[in-house]
Amino acid sequence: MAMKINKYPKSRAMFERAAKVIPSGVYGHLGPAEGNFIPVDAFPLFGEKAKGSYFWDLDGNKFIDYMCAYGPNVLGYGDEDVDAAALEQIKLENCTTSPSPKMVELAELLVDTVACADWAFFAKNGGDVTTLSIMTARAATHRKKIIFVNGFYHGVAPWCQKIDYPGVLPEDVENNLYVDWNDFAALEKLVAENEGEVAAFIAMPYLHGNYFDNQLPADGYWQKVRKLCTEKGIVLIVDDVRCGFRLDLAGSDHFYGFEADLICFCKAIANGWNVSALCGKEYLKSAVSGLSYTGSYWLSAVPFAAGIACINKMKKLDTPKLFREKALTLTNGLRAAAANNGFDLVVSGEPALFYMRIANEDTLMLHQEWIAECVKRGIFFTSHHNHFMNASLSDDDIKHTIDVAEDAFKAVKKNHPEI
Amino acid sequence: MTDAKTLAYINMYAVLGTLENLCELSPEASALIAGAKPVSIGFEVKDGPSATIFFKNGKCRMEQGADKCDVKLPFSSPEKFNGLIDGTVTPIPSKGFTHIKFLLKEFTALTDMLNKYMRPEPQDLEDPEFFRVSTTLMFYTISVAISQIANNDDIGRFSADHMVDGDIKMAVKDGPAATIRVRNHRLITVKKNPESPRAIMEFGSMELARDLFDGKVNAVACIGSGEISMRGMISMLDNMNRLLDRVGLYLA
Numbered sequence: 001m002a003m004k005i006n007k008y009p010k011s012r013a014m015f016e017r018a019a020k021v022i023p024s025g026v027y028g029h030l031g032p033a034e035g036n037f038i039p040v041d042a043f044p045l046f047g048e049k050a051k052g053s054y055f056w057d058l059d060g061n062k063f064i065d066y067m068c069a070y071g072p073n074v075l076g077y078g079d080e081d082v083d084a085a086a087l088e089q090i091k092l093e094n095c096t097t098s099p100s101p102k103m104v105e106l107a108e109l110l111v112d113t114v115a116c117a118d119w120a121f122f123a124k125n126g127g128d129v130t131t132l133s134i135m136t137a138r139a140a141t142h143r144k145k146i147i148f149v150n151g152f153y154h155g156v157a158p159w160c161q162k163i164d165y166p167g168v169l170p171e172d173v174e175n176n177l178y179v180d181w182n183d184f185a186a187l188e189k190l191v192a193e194n195e196g197e198v199a200a201f202i203a204m205p206y207l208h209g210n211y212f213d214n215q216l217p218a219d220g221y222w223q224k225v226r227k228l229c230t231e232k233g234i235v236l237i238v239d240d241v242r243c244g245f246r247l248d249l250a251g252s253d254h255f256y257g258f259e260a261d262l263i264c265f266c267k268a269i270a271n272g273w274n275v276s277a278l279c280g281k282e283y284l285k286s287a288v289s290g291l292s293y294t295g296s297y298w299l300s301a302v303p304f305a306a307g308i309a310c311i312n313k314m315k316k317l318d319t320p321k322l323f324r325e326k327a328l329t330l331t332n333g334l335r336a337a338a339a340n341n342g343f344d345l346v347v348s349g350e351p352a353l354f355y356m357r358i359a360n361e362d363t364l365m366l367h368q369e370w371i372a373e374c375v376k377r378g379i380f381f382t383s384h385h386n387h388f389m390n391a392s393l394s395d396d397d398i399k400h401t402i403d404v405a406e407d408a409f410k411a412v413k414k415n416h417p418e419i
Numbered sequence: 420m421t422d423a424k425t426l427a428y429i430n431m432y433a434v435l436g437t438l439e440n441l442c443e444l445s446p447e448a449s450a451l452i453a454g455a456k457p458v459s460i461g462f463e464v465k466d467g468p469s470a471t472i473f474f475k476n477g478k479c480r481m482e483q484g485a486d487k488c489d490v491k492l493p494f495s496s497p498e499k500f501n502g503l504i505d506g507t508v509t510p511i512p513s514k515g516f517t518h519i520k521f522l523l524k525e526f527t528a529l530t531d532m533l534n535k536y537m538r539p540e541p542q543d544l545e546d547p548e549f550f551r552v553s554t555t556l557m558f559y560t561i562s563v564a565i566s567q568i569a570n571n572d573d574i575g576r577f578s579a580d581h582m583v584d585g586d587i588k589m590a591v592k593d594g595p596a597a598t599i600r601v602r603n604h605r606l607i608t609v610k611k612n613p614e615s616p617r618a619i620m621e622f623g624s625m626e627l628a629r630d631l632f633d634g635k636v637n638a639v640a641c642i643g644s645g646e647i648s649m650r651g652m653i654s655m656l657d658n659m660n661r662l663l664d665r666v667g668l669y670l671a
Contacts, residue, residue, distance in 0.1 A: 384653060
């Protein structure tokens with residue numbers, strides 16, 4: 001039987017309504033431009049409800065969601081244990097003048113869970129804590145310069161944007177230095193050229209930029225970086241906002257066998273309840289204490305309660321192991337479906353955050369066509385970004401995804417008889 | 420935020436270079452030079468670009484370099500050359516005095532006509548044919564300016580440094596198309612469709628292209644509405660859009 005092909009008239013109508021009062025209708029990574037909705041009419045623009053691994057759009061179309069809200073959905077949308085903890089806390093207090101002990105409990109849990117953590121500082125978004133990490137490094141070292149890895153993403157504050165982005169001044173990024181991923185010799189050279197001036201080296205645990213195969217750390221890379229940073233008094237910051245708790249509950253630095261000085265968490269802490277955290281080593285605690293850095297909602301108790309429940313449940317389920325196993329089943333199935341139809345589907349990065357690319361040609365156009373066919377059949381992938389696993393994904397979901405992928409490959413092949 | 424040298428490259432290749440298209444698109448422009456003897460005008464800018472425009476049989480074409488020309492106009496600096504374009508500097512030929520009449524009459528009339536299309540009065544745009552020619556010329560000017568900014572402007576070079584090799588197709592549906600070719604982070608614009616684009620950005624209509632060029636609408640918003648479609652290596656388009664942002668700074 002032919003698979004249902006989604007249509008989105010209500011989504012489209014809502015988008016037109018949105019565009020009248022919201023810049024670009026839906027801005028940012030959830031919107032059609034940054035979200036690479038190619039073509040735009042293949043994608044839903046607004047959701048109505050979500051549960052587990054699924055969301056339903058305004059038109060009633062159901063999707064298995066492999067973007068997981070770009071990471072926060074780690075246990076499944078509306079996880080009953082996490083939401084129960086949050087709702088219980090709502091009955092007591094949330095955003096109040098005097099912070100809840102839940103803040104202390106979550107900090108203690110993070111210190112017990114994350115290998116390099118001696119303390120935790122809370123905010124709301126990933127960018128809040130990457131910015132805090134840079135301020136901490138500068139305050140602690142009294143140095144200006146920061147080394148980034150080309151292809152990085154650490155948020156949207158001016159310091160971590162690029163000189164050619166609208167609204168960014170050259171002065172915002174004049175202390176930024178850039179080095180290629182896995183190129184330790186280049187990093188060593190850059191540090192030598194800026195001896196005594198580098199405050200921090202900031203990187204994600206591995207390179208998961210968009211539009212290219214994700215690259216894992218070379219053998220010994222992180223260990224050499226750790227040694228260099230220690231020798232040169234450079235603060236080593238791991239931006240674990242994207243990977244955090246999906247590879248290793250003790251932190252992705254622990255997963256790769258080294259210790260960061262500062263580590264940034266956000267997405268997976270509280271299964272969608274809004275909280276982020278900077279964790280760090282004891283020697284930097286005093287520097288953080290001295291910063292002027294706060295926000296109206298940063299000490300709200302409900303997300304802390306959710307975070308405690310989420311981390312405890314991730315421990316109970318051993319989610320990193322679960323993600324790896326499920327993702328390998330899924331991606332092996334997708335690659336086989338591709339091969340059955342003459343497509344070379346390359347899967348890269350860690351399985352829990354797999355990135356895909358059809359490699360039959362180098363424009364990504366075939367890949368975009370296939371992704372669009374999957375989305376129209378109810379599997380929400382994106383063509384440009386890594387995906388995210390969540391714990392509620394069932395074996396049946398994986399099987400259905402592979403079936404849909406196969407049907408989508410056939411649809412693309414029909415339009416490309418040369419394959 | 421802008422520099423005179425980059426502006427000189429834009430003025431040379433994107434603005435004066437659009438005379439080629441003016442003569443193709445406007446019978447009036449073509450007729451202006453149709454009766455004149457073949458002649459070539461070279462523009463040589465110290466520490467800047469040099470190019471020659473060849474006029475023949477009602478058409479013109481631009482080539483790089485000013486070594487083989489009938490009339491040579493030297494400029495002592497990019498600023499002086501930019502002054503020619505904005506009408507504040509009168510050029511003095513270093514050779515080709517016998518062709519001075521063409522320079523003063525036909526060439527000046529042609530550049531005045533280009534200016535009329537490039538900086539149109541609102542009422543002129545109500546004429547559909549004027550609108551079509553004006554928007555098409557603006558498209559070609561902008562598409563060439565993108566490459567000049569990528570190669571010369573400091574911030575533009577940063578954008579180009581992040582572009583992978585390949586051809587970008589920039590096109591208006593039922594309208595003009597151009598190839599923005601990227602090789603080793605240097606860009607060159609070819610005023611025709613690429614054979615095998617690695618990325619495509621297509622504006623849905625001439626009206627939309629006009630509004631974008633005039634800064635009335637934003638490309639990101641138009642992607643959501645479906646008025647601009649994009650596909651292929653989107654990172655190339657991301658960086659090209661940053662170059663496009665800077666075109667507005669230089670051509671304002």
